[in-house]
Amino acid sequence: MKMILRLLLLYCYLPWTNPVRINQKVDMSRLSGTPLRNGQPDGDCLTGYMTDVQSWVDANGALNMRFTEPNSSIDMSNMSNPVPMLQHQMEIMRSSRRYVRFLSLASCNLTRVPLVFQFQDYKGRYLSDTVEYMTFYGNTFISISSPGQEYDVTLNATGAAETTVAANLLSQQQATLVWSSSLQASVFPVLKELDLRACSIQVLNPNLFSGMRNLEALYIGENAIYHIDADAFTGLDNLIHLDLSWNHPNDEVGNPKNLVSDSFYIFSNLTNLVSLDLSHTRLTPRNFGMIRGLGKRLKSLSLCGTGLMNIGDDIFENTSLEILDISRNNGILGAQSSLKGIENTLVVLNARETGLQTMEMLKDFKKLEVLQLSNNEITGLRSELAKTLKSLQVLDLNKNRMTSWFNNTFSLMPKLRFLALKDNNINLITEPMIEDLSEIDYLALSGNFVVCNCHAKDLYKMAAYNEEKFKDTKLKPASKTLYNTGFDVYNKVISIRNTVKYDCGNESCETTNITGQFRLVDYWHGGYTCLKVPESKSMLFSDVVACNVEARDKLDYDELKGGRYLLLVLIIIPCVLLPMLFIFVFRRNLRYCLITMRNSATLSLINKNEGVDEGTIFNYDVFVSYCNEDRGWVLDHLLPHMEAECSISACLHERDFQVGLSILENIVSCMDRSRSIMLIISQRFLLSQWCQFEMHLAQHRLLETRREDLILVLLEDIPRRLRPTTLHYLMLTKTYIVWPKVSSERSIFWRRMKKSLMSQKSKYTENVSLA
Numbered sequence: 001m002k003m004i005l006r007l008l009l010l011y012c013y014l015p016w017t018n019p020v021r022i023n024q025k026v027d028m029s030r031l032s033g034t035p036l037r038n039g040q041p042d043g044d045c046l047t048g049y050m051t052d053v054q055s056w057v058d059a060n061g062a063l064n065m066r067f068t069e070p071n072s073s074i075d076m077s078n079m080s081n082p083v084p085m086l087q088h089q090m091e092i093m094r095s096s097r098r099y100v101r102f103l104s105l106a107s108c109n110l111t112r113v114p115l116v117f118q119f120q121d122y123k124g125r126y127l128s129d130t131v132e133y134m135t136f137y138g139n140t141f142i143s144i145s146s147p148g149q150e151y152d153v154t155l156n157a158t159g160a161a162e163t164t165v166a167a168n169l170l171s172q173q174q175a176t177l178v179w180s181s182s183l184q185a186s187v188f189p190v191l192k193e194l195d196l197r198a199c200s201i202q203v204l205n206p207n208l209f210s211g212m213r214n215l216e217a218l219y220i221g222e223n224a225i226y227h228i229d230a231d232a233f234t235g236l237d238n239l240i241h242l243d244l245s246w247n248h249p250n251d252e253v254g255n256p257k258n259l260v261s262d263s264f265y266i267f268s269n270l271t272n273l274v275s276l277d278l279s280h281t282r283l284t285p286r287n288f289g290m291i292r293g294l295g296k297r298l299k300s301l302s303l304c305g306t307g308l309m310n311i312g313d314d315i316f317e318n319t320s321l322e323i324l325d326i327s328r329n330n331g332i333l334g335a336q337s338s339l340k341g342i343e344n345t346l347v348v349l350n351a352r353e354t355g356l357q358t359m360e361m362l363k364d365f366k367k368l369e370v371l372q373l374s375n376n377e378i379t380g381l382r383s384e385l386a387k388t389l390k391s392l393q394v395l396d397l398n399k400n401r402m403t404s405w406f407n408n409t410f411s412l413m414p415k416l417r418f419l420a421l422k423d424n425n426i427n428l429i430t431e432p433m434i435e436d437l438s439e440i441d442y443l444a445l446s447g448n449f450v451v452c453n454c455h456a457k458d459l460y461k462m463a464a465y466n467e468e469k470f471k472d473t474k475l476k477p478a479s480k481t482l483y484n485t486g487f488d489v490y491n492k493v494i495s496i497r498n499t500v501k502y503d504c505g506n507e508s509c510e511t512t513n514i515t516g517q518f519r520l521v522d523y524w525h526g527g528y529t530c531l532k533v534p535e536s537k538s539m540l541f542s543d544v545v546a547c548n549v550e551a552r553d554k555l556d557y558d559e560l561k562g563g564r565y566l567l568l569v570l571i572i573i574p575c576v577l578l579p580m581l582f583i584f585v586f587r588r589n590l591r592y593c594l595i596t597m598r599n600s601a602t603l604s605l606i607n608k609n610e611g612v613d614e615g616t617i618f619n620y621d622v623f624v625s626y627c628n629e630d631r632g633w634v635l636d637h638l639l640p641h642m643e644a645e646c647s648i649s650a651c652l653h654e655r656d657f658q659v660g661l662s663i664l665e666n667i668v669s670c671m672d673r674s675r676s677i678m679l680i681i682s683q684r685f686l687l688s689q690w691c692q693f694e695m696h697l698a699q700h701r702l703l704e705t706r707r708e709d710l711i712l713v714l715l716e717d718i719p720r721r722l723r724p725t726t727l728h729y730l731m732l733t734k735t736y737i738v739w740p741k742v743s744s745e746r747s748i749f750w751r752r753m754k755k756s757l758m759s760q761k762s763k764y765t766e767n768v769s770l771a
Contacts, residue, residue: 044304044327044328044350044352045279045280045302045304045305045325045327045328045350046300046302046304046325046348046350046483046484046486047243047245047277047279047302047304047325047484048241048243048275048276048277048300048302048483048484049219049221049243049245049277049279050195050197050217050219050221052484053241053484054193054217055067056068056102056133056193057104057106057135057137057195060077060078060106060107060137060138061077061104061107061135061136061137061138061195061197062075062077062078062104062106063075063077063102063104063135068102069101069102071098072098072099072100072101072102073100073101073102073103074086074089074090074093074100074102074103074104075102075104076089076103076104076105076108077105077106077107077108077135077137078106078107078108079108080108080109081108082105082108082110082114083114083116086105086116086119087116087119090119090120090121090127093121094120094121094122097122098121098122099121099122099123099125099130100121100127100130100131101130101131101132101133102131102132102133102134103127103131103133103134103135104134104135104137105134105135105136105139106135106136106137106138106139106195107138107139108139109139109140110136110139110140110141111139111140111141111142111178111179112141112142112178112179112180112181112182113136113141113179113180113181113182113183114182115182115185116182117131117182117186117188118186126186128186128187128188128191129187129188129189129190130190131190131191132190132191132192133192133193134191134193134194134195135194135195135197136195136196136199137195137196137197137198137199138198138199139198139199139200140199140200141179141180141199141200141201142178142179142200143178143179143201143202143203179199179201180205180208183208183209184207184208184210184211186211187211188211188214188215189213189214190214191212191214191215192214192215192216192217193215193216193217193218193219194209194212194215194217194218194219195219196218196220196223197219197221197222197223197243198221198222198223200223200224201220201223201224201225202223202225202226202227202249203225203226203227203228203229204220204225204227204228204229204232204233205229205232206229206230206231206232206234207231207232207234207235208229208232209232209233209234209235209236210234210235211235212235212236213235213236213237213238214238215236215238215239216238216239216240216241217239217240217241217242217243218236218239218241218242218243219243220242220243220244220247221243221244221245221246221247221277222245222246222247223247224247224248224249224250225244225249225259225281226247226257226259226260227259227261228259228260228261228262229261229262229266230262230263230265230266232266233266233267234269236269237269237271237272238272239270239272239273240272240273240274240275241273241274241275241276241277241483242267242270242273242275242276242277244276244277244281245277245278245279245280245281245302246279246281247259247282248280248281248282249282256282257282258282258283258284258286258287259281259282259283259287260286261290264289264290264292264293265289265290266290266293267290267293267294267295268293268294268295270295271295271297273294273295273297273298274297274298274299274300274483275298275299275300275301275483276294276298276300276301276302277300277302278301278302278303278306279302279303279304279305279325280304280305280306281306282306282307283303283306283307283308284307284308285308285309287308288311288312288315291303291315291316292314292318294318294319295318295319296318296319296320298320299321299322299323300321300322300323300324300483300484301319301321301323301324301325302324302325303324303325303326303329303332304325304326304327304328304329304350305327305328305329307329308326308329308332309329309330309331309334310331310332310334310335310338311326311332311333311335311338312335312338313335313336313337313338313340314341315338316339316340316341316342317340317341319342320342320345321342321345321346322346322347322348322367323347323348323483323484323485324339324342324346324348324349324350325349325350326349326350326351326354327350327351327352327353327372328352328353328354329353329354330353330354330355331354331355332351332354333351333354333356333361336360336361337361338361339361339362339365343364343365343366344366344367345367346365346367346368347367347368347369347391347477347478347479347485348368348369348370348485348486349362349365349368349370349371349372350370350486351371351372351373351376352372352373352375352376352396353374353375353376355376355377356373356376356377357376357377357379358378359373359378359381359385360382360385362385362389363384363385363388364388365388365389366388366389366390366391368389368391368392369392369394369415369477369478369485370392370393370394370485370486370487370490371389371392371394371395371396372394372396372486373395373397373400374396374397374398374400374420375398375399375400376399377400377401378397378400378401378402379400379401379402379425379628379629380402380403381402381405381409381410382409383407383408383409383412386409386412386413387412387413389413390413390414390415391415391478392413392415392416393415393416393417393418393475394416394417394418394475394486394487394490395413395418395420396418396420396490397419397420397421398420398421398422398423398424398444399422399423399424400424401424402421402424402425403424403425403426403628403629403688404426404428404429404430404433404687404688404689405432405433405436406430406432406433406687407432407436408432408435410436410437410440411435411436411437411438411439416439416440417440417442417475418441418442418475418490418494418521419437419440419442419443420443420444420522421443421445421448422444422445422446422447422448422522423446423447424447424448425448425449425628426445426448426449426450427448427449427450427451427689427690428450428451428689429450429453429455429456429458429459430455431455433455434455434458434459434462434516437516437518438515438516438517438518439516439517440516440517440518441470441473441517441518442490442493442494442497442518442519442520443463443518443519443520443521444520444521444522445459445520445522446520446522446523446524446527446528447522447527449531449663450529450530450531451530451531451533451689451690452530452531452532452533452539452544453530453544454544454545454546454547455547456528456530456541456544457541457542457544457545457546458546458547460500460502460528460541460542460544461502461504461546462518463500463518463519463520464500464501464502465502466516466517466519467499467500467501467519469517470517470519472494472495472519474487474491474494475487475490475491475494493521494521497520497521497522497523498523498524499519499523500519500520500523502542526540528540528542530544531662531663533664533693536662536664536665618673618674618675619649619651619673619674620649620650620651620656620670620673620674620675621648621649621674621675621760622642622648622649622651622674622675622676622677622678622757622760623650623651623670623671623673623674623676623677623678624638624650624651624652624678624680625653625677625678625679625680625691625694625698626679626680626685626691627680627682627684627685627687627688628688629682629684630680630682630684630685630715631654633680633715633739634652634680638650638680638713639652641750641754642757645750645754646754646757646758648757651670651673651674653666653667653670656670657670663690667694667697668697671698675709676709676710676711676757676760677698677709677710677711678710678712678713679694679695679698679710679712679713679730680713680715681714681715681718681727681736682714682715682716682718683716683718686722686723686724686727692724692726695724695726695727695730698710699726699729699730709760710730710734711736711737711753711756711757711760712730712731712734712735712736712737713736713737713739713753714736714737714739715739717738737752737753737756
């Protein structure tokens with residue numbers, strides 16, 4: 001009798017209209033491997049988003065029959081009135097003695113979860129007793145009350161009418177959310193995964209999922225959730241993965257609302273939670289308590305694009321995280337100890353676009369395997385830090401400010417296989433760099449402003465040679481995990497890369513005595529170019545003259561016979577030995593002379609001005625040459641003093657170089673349009689090939705224009721052994737000033753500099769500054 005009453009209630013509830021199937025849309029971006037979030041591509045976050053980690057449902061909520069069991073699946077997705085059709089399908093399954101494990105009611109224009117879980121199979125079991133995987137993706141559920149309000153009204157599946165729900169059917173006297181009343185009225189003993197994405201959900205009320213004690217994965221992303229009750233997740237003792245990503249709530253006027261909760265420890269009852277995805281859900285420092293309440297079992301956490309800043313030094317101390325994504329949160333790693341507590345567990349870190357300037361906080365992270373640090377401000381990697389990253393396989397430093405290096409760095413990481421250094425400030429390829437990179441399997445170096453030299457050709461030839469010698473292999477994590485580790489992203493880069501091909505032609509295919517195995521993962525024709533300085537033009541790495549090219553014109557020694565051969569030898573010996581002896585004795589001066597001649601010849605190709613008279617009009621008072629590492633001192637100390645206190649107009653390359661001109665032309669032009677030239681000298685300045693080049697140009701340009709308006713500023717003591725000949729000569733012939741380490745002595749330093757600058761300015765009293 002009770003069963004007949006229930007069926008009558010359900011039949012009265014069902015609107016009898018013909019079912020209509022809507023043509024299902026195909027999301028091509030998902031098919032190409034780039035997931036969408038609210039219509040926006042997002043391939044940069046390591047998330048546990050449903051279609052990233054599951055296969056039984058596609059991007060639109062339809063069942064993927066290749067990964068489900070067709071005989072135990074019902075797909076009602078995109079049907080405008082799915083309930084009667086669902087009942088009909090269950091009758092068919094009942095007659096063939098089958099039951100439902102997979103159910104999709106996605107994009108059915110539902111305003112609530114329909115009362116369908118009392119439908120029975122051939123054994124008399126309710127639908128709620130057998131369903132294991134269920135999705136309601138893309139419906140528009142209605143919540144007509146705010147938190148705390150109670151009502152006993154629900155809407156039917158089409159939202160056309162209201163009906164009073166019998167108390168014995170709902171298992172509670174009053175419903176708290178109209179859309180969820182059917183879920184809360186039923187028990188799902190075997191339900192493993194529930195998909196409630198993109199359903200316009202705003203509030204998670206208490207005991208919402210209490211009847212799903214065996215639920216393992218809950219997806220409630222792409223909603224507008226702004227309030228989570230302290231007991232919202234009560235009963236989910238076996239939950240492994242929780243997806244709360246892409247929740248963007250707004251108030252009545254469209255302003256963003258923050259996520260709030262009745263308790264800081266809303267996740268603390270989820271004792272078996274392994275993965276939590278909060279990516280692109282707006283969070284504030286008030287939500288730190290939620291993260292602090294996470295337990296030791298949690299292994300994967302995504303905070304990508306949440307807007308969090310400076311997470312402090314104890315936020316992860318009670319966790320054992322292995323996978324952490326904090327990318328797209330500028331300043332989130334502001335504290336040196338931001339990652340304290342997970343030094344011995346972290347395996348994957350995604351921290352792209354966080355404004356990171358140093359990697360020092362990652363010292364002694366011995367289990368780290370994937371490190372994504374692209375789009376930051378990192379300038380270098382210390383060898384002492386590199387030695388501690390013993391398990392690192394992937395290091396992504398694309399779009400940082402890395403420069404050329406001269407000591408072993410990346411070779412100190414024994415398991416490093418993939419290194420990305422695209423779009424950095426690497427200006428020179430050296431033999432120590434090639435040797436340091438030789439044990440890496442996959443390398444990306446395009447997009448750097450490289451000066452042509454034979455080692456650039458060596459790197460290119462070695463990469464081409466390795467294409468034939470080694471086969472591509474996949475990157476593999478040391479331990480398996482259920483969720484995204486980032487290895488798949490880099491394996492895809494490897495699988496679609498272009499191979500490097502090079503025909504040695506008449507020259508030797510051998511490069512140097514260095515043997516390596518790296519292959520280029522970012523190669524494309526025209527991608528690896530360098531600047532040929534004397535001509536100020538770009539050329540391909542493959543067209544640069546190789547280091548081991550032998551002279552093509554050789555003497556035919558077979559023609560030299562008898563006395564003629566002996567006479568030639570006697571003539572050659574003194575002609576060769578004496579110049580070689582002279583060169584050895586005066587080698588430093590000769591080298592300096594050759595550099596001088598080369599730079600003078602280069603300058604003569606660009607500018608033919610003979611000199612500067614007293615009527616010359618200058619655009620700037622001083623041209624400042626400095627290395628990138630000393631940029632902070634120039635901007636924080638030098639520039640305010642010169643421009644604010646001394647009214648001196650300074651020319652800086654980063655703001656005053658003309659777009660469209662080559663770097664060499666810009667340097668010469670700015671030097672000629674400045675009254676004086678100032679070199680900011682440091683040991684890091686001397687390591688930069690471009691800075692040394694500017695120092696040569698400064699000296700010889702002033703000599704060529706018959707000026708001596710050069711100011712040397714030493715930020716630190718430069719030992720004689722570290723001084724190039726040019727600098728040593730300048731220090732012997734020019735008065736220079738040294739930046740004092742003691743702050744009390746700096747007033748004297750500024751007075752001396754002001755006097756020097758003003759004296760240079762007074763030489764040209766008729767000039768008018770145009771800066």
